[in-house]
Amino acid sequence: MITPAARIRHVGVAILTVTALAACAPGPLKAASAAGQTPASLAAPTTNAPVPAAGTCKLGSHNGQDLPDPHCTPGTINGQVTQATIGDTICKSGWTKTIRPPTSVTGKLKTQIDTAYGLPTSTTGELDHLVSLELGGAPSDPANLWVEPGKIPNPKDAVENKLHSAVCSGLVPLATAQKAIASNWTTAFDDAGLRVASGKVCLRDTPSRCVGSHRGDEDGN
Template identity: 50%
Template sequence: MPVGPGPVEYTVQPQPAAGSCHYRKAADGQPLPDTTCTPGAVNPKVTSANLASTICKSGYTQSIRPNQSITGPEKKANIKSYDFTGDPSDAEYDHLISLELGGDPNDARNLWVEPPSPGHKAGEGVNNPKDGIESKLHSLICNGKVALSDAQSAIATDWTVALATVGHPDGK
């Protein structure tokens, strides 16, 4: 798993070249990122030994989230990287490995313009069922039921089957 720089003084990160990234689809049609452009990247400051003071501590993710003045220009560039042609307000500039799972906050390898899910109506804003999966994985990590690295690997590989990959019953 690539390791990012972690929380630092953020600057706008260069994105992959325009048109160089290609969405994939999960078995259920949900969007997945290009594995070359967006393989995921972990935050080196989050380890299995410090979960209580990092991702399992209330307010942690907000304390390391880059400001919109950084992510806004990155999203615009990443839209070009992925040739996203929909309404930008319907797409989320999303951490593949979320901050609550120890993902790197601003490594371009961990961020992608996630298009809306199948069946989404244009103009209705972001709909991201991936968030619910991330929340469940976060709880499993913080409750000691899933190893941090296992959850990170599962979400980066295919978020739609991540719960099943770590052996959680909600994953079916």
């Protein structure tokens, strides 16, 4: 027979055991901010981040191509776009035009982000969504915007279009493409497990699974 005192001792041990296990359990993954790192999943902002202060951001480069500062432009996503909704959003022709910010907004943002990156406001280049709208990027969040210097269209546009094709054809999940382009757009194909051959984008581990690339609704941005 278990006495009342024994029951109290037993319950006390159980509570201590559960508490100890909870203390050892891993916490939620935190967003990484160091260069070359991305969080387990990109953030969908409830409010837009502030534009960084003047001169606090710096362009990087890889393979001769410009990269945004990961501290200023880590990439954020549009909460409307999920794996379950791609058929009604990014994979639906013309959808990105419905969310593209007007020039009255993008013109002001370009000037502010030029200044944040220490660039002349006359810099020729594209106000670029790091995670493009056709991959479910946040439309007007400064944390997803940078000024990509150079001609328009640019090499990143072709990467965005091919990743869009890979997502909409089911070659790779949406989140895989988003994280790959946010981490480093110049290595996004490798990071997403893809390769490009004869103008098609294919799974690296299953080269026979390919899809032709097409130009996105939003001209790659």
